[in-house]
Amino acid sequence: MLDLTQLPVTHPTGQYAVLVGADLLPNLAEHAHIRGPIALITDSNVGPLHASRCGEVVCVVTIPAGEQHKTLATVQTIYDELLAAGIDREATVVALGGGVVGDVAGFVAATYMRGIDFVQCPTSLLAMVDASVGGKTGVDLPQGKNLVGAFKQPTAVLADITTLQTLPSAEFAAGMAEVVKHGLINNSDLFERLEIGDWRLTNQSPIGNLKSLVATAIAVKRDVVQEDPFEQGRRATLNLGHTFGHAVEQVSGYRVRHGEGVAMGLVAAAHLSAQLGYCDAVLQSRIEAVLQAQHLPTHIPAEFEPKAIYQAMFSDKKKASGKLRFILLRDVGDVFVTGDVAETAVLATLTAVQSA
Ligand SMILES: NC(=O)c1ccc[n+]([C@@H]2O[C@H](COP(=O)([O-])OP(=O)(O)OC[C@H]3O[C@@H](n4cnc5c(N)ncnc54)[C@H](O)[C@@H]3O)[C@@H](O)[C@H]2O)c1
Ligand SMILES: [Zn+2]
Missing domain, CATH: 1.20.1090.10 (Dehydroquinate synthase-like - alpha domain)
Structure with a gap:
């Protein structure tokens, strides 16, 4: 069993931990300290691969995969399914998927019954190193991306590195763009490791190497958002x-x-x-x-x-x-x-x- 990296994140209303490690999903409730019922939100690619590994959940809401479904219409269908399953304020919404699922599920958690607990289980490299940390959630409008949203801090983030093994290689590469960005913003050591080929990784690389890469890249984002949680200054550099x-x-x-x-x-x-x-x-x-x-x-x-x-x-x-x-x-x-x-x-x- 590979050990777990814990990255504490402080935000204006509290604190939570980002856990980075292998095989975290089977002990989701325990790792994320969830006591009430779990409503799992996932997409049509990730659900069939990983939802059954997440232990006991009250309902699984599966949205169609893809950015084109990051819409208010999708949010509405999720509200409908949560209501039909009897989900109330005691429940925790868990996002299992890439950045699209995280953004949509987070917006649902921020607004459903005026807000219920939220846990992120990012399964794409991009979602692990970028989208799942910082509390930004939202959907696209026909006029542009991310035009409607809310700040919603999760109570925990579980980056289960094992899930990366099923991520298509083009999606892994897309996540590496954000890793490179994080090196450029605030970690020259990270950039240089990529440059000399120390961290020329794929989604099939040894879990230990992937774990170091992910944890190092998350730490860059964590440090920036902690300093500027509402994007009034330094956080803009993440763009x-x-x-x-x-x-x-x-x-x-x-x-x-x-x-x-x-x-x-x-x-x-x-x-x-x-x-x-x-x-x-x-x-x-x-x-x-x-x-x-x-x-x-x-x-x-x-x-x-x-x-x-x-x-x-x-x-x-x-x-x-x-x-x-x-x-x-x-x-x-x-x-x-x-x-x-x-x-x-x-x-x-x-x-x-x-x-x-
Ligand atoms: N909230 C934020 O701060 C923030 C930051 C950066 C990006 N984002 C948002 O994140 C989104 C992009 O995220 P993304 O690149 O993860 O896109 P995505 O959620 O569309 O995932 C990419 C593809 O990979 C699939 N997938 C994900 N994990 C998988 C796995 N383990 N195995 C197999 N398939 C898997 C998905 O189904 C999808 O087809 C954009 O909407 C962007 O706006 C948000
Ligand atoms: Zn980005």
Whole structure:
């Protein structure tokens, strides 16, 4: 039995633990200190693989897999099923799945009967290292991603590394984009381990190695959100690569995965930073090499017009008062937020990072 890593997270209304380890799901209630009934929310891919491992639950609500189902319509169907199963305020909503399930289930937990307890069991790498920590939940609207939501802190997060073994390799790679991002934001040691190939992992890598990678990447996010729980300052740095990435995702009609958009966005952020004189141009090549080693895209497909991507940036809510905000790099582990970037510079970067 591999040992368990516990990462305590403090937030404005309390504290909880993120547990990282193998085979946590069979002892879900015990690990997460759940005493009442459990309503498990999962998706059509993850449910058949892992729901039966979660011990005794009162009901399993299975939503169709995919970002296109991260909607208010899905939230409504979940409310219906919870009511039909007699779920009340004594119960705990447990999210078992990727970031989509976590965001939707968290929003349900924040709003159902004015809020009930919530536990995250992330099963994708992206959900483990990013989506499940920090308390942000929500759904997409036709106008854009994550436009409706709530802050809802979980009472526990269980990152069961064993579940990664069934994660498709492209989804694992997408999660690695966020791991690379975390290294760039605040952990140069993490970035360098990826760079020298120490942590060139796949979802089939030894559990112990995956566990260290996941725990290290979670700690970066934990440290940032603890400092700025409501995204008033430093937390915005977690959006490194996301202003570009979200816009590419949107212009592609969400055919580009979130993590893939982030990978392209990290390259664009480095290009823009170098163009504006904040960092050395070699940083872009270093980031490209790390992403390519993880089989992630480093160029924006030529079919998406720079002007269309630029326009899409304005429908992303992460802009302060009508102005775009960019996270720029000075070096690995040294990033900052600015709202002061000219359209011509952004368009030049978009053109430069497009594939030929
Ligand atoms: N709340 C936050 O702070 C936050 C942060 C980052 C991202 N997000 C959100 O997270 C979402 C992306 O998360 P994601 O990449 O996990 O997407 P996802 O939930 O769509 O999961 C990706 C795919 O992998 C499948 N899957 C997940 N775990 C599996 C497993 N163990 N075995 C087999 N299949 C598995 C899913 O069914 C899905 O098809 C986006 O909606 C994004 O907005 C939220
Ligand atoms: Zn992200």
